[in-house]
Amino acid sequence: MFVGYKKTVSGSTIIEVVTAFSLIALGVALTLVVFSKTMESSNLYVKHQAVNAVNEMIAEQSKAINYRTEEVDSADIRIFSTVATLPGHDSLQTVTYSATLQSSGKQLYARRLIKKIHAN
């Protein structure tokens, strides 16, 4: 008679192990989901790239005092500027700068400025 075997593999112990394993698996899965979502939503590297690219475009146009519609592709990011006269003000223009992720179309960064129209 194997009395010891009967005690060590009791039904309740098996259920405990299975439940514990399930819980740990669920916990790990949830942690991984939260981790990936956190990393995905921050996407810091791409955002920094977009911010730098937009700021560079603004600096270039400001230095040349030439605000114009322009489109530049940099890796997966598309940076573009649009110019429109401020309604009711002939001497002012609204310049909009935007950076979007080409693959998803998601806007990463945008700036809007009012600039004086300089006579050529």
Add this chain to the structure above:
Amino acid sequence: MNPLEYKLSGGALFYAIIVILLLSLFSSGFILLNRLWFVENALFLKNTELNDNLDSVDQWLRAEPGIVQAGQAKELDLFGDSSMVRIEAQSWGLLRLIKSSARWRSLTIKRNTLYSGVNNKGCALYLSDNNKFLSLVGKCQIKGDCSLPTLGIRAGEMDGVSFIGIKMIDGLISKSSNTLPKLSPELLQSWYGYRDASFGSTDSIVSINSLTQNPDCTVSFNSNTLVIDCESDGYLQNVNLSGNIIVASTGKITISSSAQLQDILVFAKTIQVANDVHGSFQLFARDQLIVGDNCRLRYPSFAVCLADQTSPKITIGKNSVISGGVLIDSVNENPIPGRLEMTEGNKLTGMVYVNGEVGFAGQIDGGLYCNRFFISTPRGYYENFLKDAVINSESVLARFGSFSIDNAPDQLKLVKLCL
């Protein structure tokens, strides 16, 4: 007792709960990190947006100074989508002080900016018509459009010297009237009280004696104006004053070369600037203003003499520079002619408005408005003569803003951001 019985009884769940607790700690950390990144990102974006809005208002004001007049406050919706910016305009001497602020939740960004005025149709020389020729002698150079008497301009001769320049005037010439364009009464009206020691209701008034205890004083334009009352006569030495400060006296104020003055206004009956004074400030004298030798009053500095009973007079010593503007006028209904006496090596920048006569020497980068010129030599007194004069309204320095005679500038120029 069998040892295996202890190892397996109910332990798995206990370990699982510990592991899950650890995992939940990790998860909470990531959620917190996500939140922090979100807040940081939102703050960064909003901070940029608010600064961009303030920059936009700056551009708007420069192009259209009329959107807010001195003494007014306004809320501007920049893009029609509730991008609100509040602007408040005041005059600070002959400059315009704009206080702008933009807000998002608890984040508020404020700016205090000084602007000067620019008129598109400013001329290099406006000489009122007093039925006399304008005579040029020596190496005169006048660049820019001019309004001159009907008799016009000619090459003169003085003490054996004649005109040796290439071109008398490099610009268009039009006829002037027999008086100067009127100075706008609003230009300086709000400052008249300080000449009589009747200060503003929100001013913080202290005696000049307080400067002995606290000689370094900087006041933000967000605070009340600090008025240093000198009562009768005052002597500014070994002090460092900057910002929203007015020094006022009903008598005479002397500024020593040891005084470091920045952006402040000085009001007195007579103002004397000693030799070798350097700084950037505005002087408002009632009777007389004397600037010593080798003074460098950096941009934006203004020398103003507005008299009501006597003849206003400004004298500028040898090799002294005033960058900003000079204004001499009378607030009397029957104006008493004023006088500007320049000496060798003087350099003035900006608008020079003299309702009276000018003893010209040196150089002006900007525009000169006056009734007549005089030169006094041992051999004679010459009226409406200019000798070796340089007036250039098209130089880089001339494009710095100054004040607008009609107080309605076509454009504003950013002078500086202040505290």
